[in-house]
Amino acid sequence: MFYFKKSFTTLVKLFFIALSIPTLCSAAIFNEDTGHYYEIVSSGESGAWINAEFNARALGGNLVTINDKEEEAWLRSTFGTDEKFWIGYTDAVTEGTWEWSSGETSSYSNWQAGEPNNSSTGGLDFGEDFAVLNWYSEGKWNDWTILRPDRATIGRFDGIAEFPVPIPTALLLFGSALLSLLGIRRRGKM
Ligand SMILES: [Ca+2]
């Protein structure tokens, strides 16, 4: 009984701590128009699109799907108009067929004239399969790859994640609280 009371109190404490974590630690920003949360996600040391997409999925979403010019304007006013960002648009699966990593079928795009060009500048035929926001003026998009030999002059950049609810951390901590409760109860029986 003692173990149960103690562990129950611990569980309740952990639950409320977990609920407060997203607002304390998360950099998620809410967009009232889309009802979604957004956050800059790292593309790692290499700067690869796939790393940023992986980190966006860990938040319960994907790299951002820009559904219309209003959402794009909000992104630029929120995260800046100079810094480049990976977005969730890619033709890595089928060259020339651009798809959003979220699976949404938004037809909005804002390519710079001449893009996407799947450029193989430098003589290496890797092409370019991932879209970047803010490459040109007015936020225009470019398709790009980190495999280009001249990318050192461009530098690396991160991505913008879009997700419906900022609670994975809370769920994670609540889950670990449940596990610790089970552990305490098991020890109590020994
Ligand atoms: Ca969106």
Ligand SMILES: [Ca+2]
């Ligand atoms: Ca390009």
